[in-house]
Amino acid sequence: MLRGFPPVVDNGTHTIILGSFPGEASLAATQYYAHPRNQFWRLVGAVLGEASLHEIPYDQRLIRVLAHGIGIWDVLDACHREGSLDSAIRHAQPNDFASLRAHAPQLKKVCFNGKTAGRFAPVIGAAGYVTLVLPSSSPANAMLSFDQKLRLWRDILT
Template sequence: MPGVESLRQNQYYAHKRNQFWDIIYGVFDEEKEEKYSDRVKFLNKKNIALWDVIKQCEREGSLDANIRNEEMNNLKDFFNKYTNIQYVLFNGTTAKRLFKKYIGFNVPTITNYYQLPSTSPANTRPFKEKLQKWMIIKELLCNI
């Protein structure tokens, strides 16, 4: 579920300290674009879909630990519509845990699931360590 700043700006990973955009551009060794619309186009060019596991929830602040009464996005229909999707990568543990709880890991078209370190500022792992784990995206896209 997007954090407070992302919801306010209506953009994925809008918090200035969230490292998602720096990491995703780093995976492809490209310069991060400033405009959000250009970032979305970048993902599309790289054949990367981005969607939340949670459709809506109650949460005070932005911490995943505060999520209550969550309602899931209809990912089963999403995967049935986009049968060319082969991999699901989770940005952190909460996304994977909720996906497993509500959807499960038996989507017929998905060959593998990967949990990556959260890009949230709450995850204090060094940037280089996170980027190294996220590099699997480049490897997976080469296999498609």
């Protein structure tokens, strides 16, 4: 069973971006979105007006994102999976979303990085959060260009 990472949130987090589950590169690096072709850090940096976010050390990225009130987590806590594709996930165990209120009392909006994570939107929405399903930042999602994704990712701040 593979295990994910703890949430990156604090008392000022008003919006969180949930992925499905860390890929192989992320698990190996113990970092969210560590695959060099994943566009997550470039997208978030562009949305936040910090174009060089993807170029700074990981720990500093987390500090900068939190400073903007944005958190990061995944919908799944654990699963079996060969490779990094969401379609290969088996025996998935969801994260404890009820605990988010204690760790992020200002949380109002939950964004989902891709359709797999977005399957949880109805459940999270029923808990009283505004939800937004975004196109996946994964290199496996080549249907949209970076600019097309960015236009939709800008809605994180609305």
